[in-house]
């Protein structure tokens with residue numbers, strides 16, 4: 001069997017077109033939806049990601065402002081800046097790029113963002129809302145993964161989904177979203193005793209670890225849906241995921257590539273959250 005690729009670039013483009021329509025509708029009412037992106041320090045990967053996010057926003061007609069601060073910025077200064085953005089009626093979404101410099105407490109910084117502007121979905125209020133099934137912003141990466149599964153017309157009800165990774169921004173919210181769609185969910189992590197025994201039972205596998213070749217062909221049930229969240233570099237410096245793409249493609253039914261899979265979808269869902277925040281504010 002050769003797995004079908006789920007094209008994240010194509011699906012993200014479709015979502016951006018929808019966002020552009022919603023943005024135009026708000027602009028016609030005199031409201032300019034705006035995302036504020038805050039970057040502290042000079043991590044090279046973060047600079048690339050942030051540039052992508054600002055470009056995507058502008059492509060859909062959303063206003064995006066990038067604020068850059070030196071790594072030496074005091075935490076109190078960042079908190080004050082977030083407070084100002086919270087109180088600025090012209091700003092609808094706030095994204096503080098992670099990781100932050102080590103002298104900052106990222107929990108404290110995220111909790112400073114007003115939940116109504118938390119387009120990353122990282123605030124405890126957003127996490128709590130997802131947990132109990134109330135409206136709120138969903139983290140963009142797992143939400144993008146759900147959209148990819150939805151795009152192939154796959155019904156999760158009664159299926160066994162295995163999530164590898166339990167971070168607050170990917171693994172845990174991913175598990176909750178799959179559960180909400182009536183999948184039976186197993187969460188694996190670094191202390192899981194026999195990962196292969198788990199993944200071999202899975203109809204859907206989401207790999208969100210950050211290590212190459214965490215998932216190989218011998219670990220996958222024929223026909224399974226495989227979603228690769230990982231972002232790693234191989235020995236040649238090329239971007240790759242957590243999944244051995246060539247090997248697993250021989251066994252899986254569906255697979256997402258890296259690059260061109262979950263990454264572009266994460267960015268698209270950020271735009272969806274931002275336009276939703278602006279619509280909510282205009283009601």
Ligand SMILES: NC(=O)C1=CN([C@@H]2O[C@H](COP(=O)(O)OP(=O)(O)OC[C@H]3O[C@@H](n4cnc5c(N)ncnc54)[C@H](OP(=O)(O)O)[C@@H]3O)[C@@H](O)[C@H]2O)C=CC1
Nearest residue numbers: 141165166167170189190208209210229230231262263266
């Ligand atoms: N495409 C995109 O848009 C995005 C991609 N990413 C990428 O996704 C990956 C995961 O990100 P994130 O969740 O933030 O990472 P974290 O490092 O926060 O979490 C990684 C998780 O993987 C688990 N883990 C580590 N080693 C193993 C192992 N050998 N077997 C099973 N589980 C293991 C860890 O377990 P434990 O909890 O026990 O330590 C942890 O729960 C990274 O490559 C990141 O770059 C992240 C965000 C967005």
Ligand SMILES: Nc1nc(=O)c2c([nH]1)NC[C@@H]1CN(c3ccc(C(=O)N[C@@H](CCC(=O)O)C(=O)O)cc3)C=[N+]21
Nearest residue numbers: 049095096097098099120258259260261263264266267
């Ligand atoms: N507050 C905050 N929110 C985030 O959402 C956030 C963050 N901090 N810190 C870092 C991680 C990582 N992340 C990615 C998003 C898109 C791609 C992406 O678009 N990747 C492209 C390739 C990009 C390239 O060429 O490097 C792809 O997979 O095709 C990657 C990684 C968001 N994150």
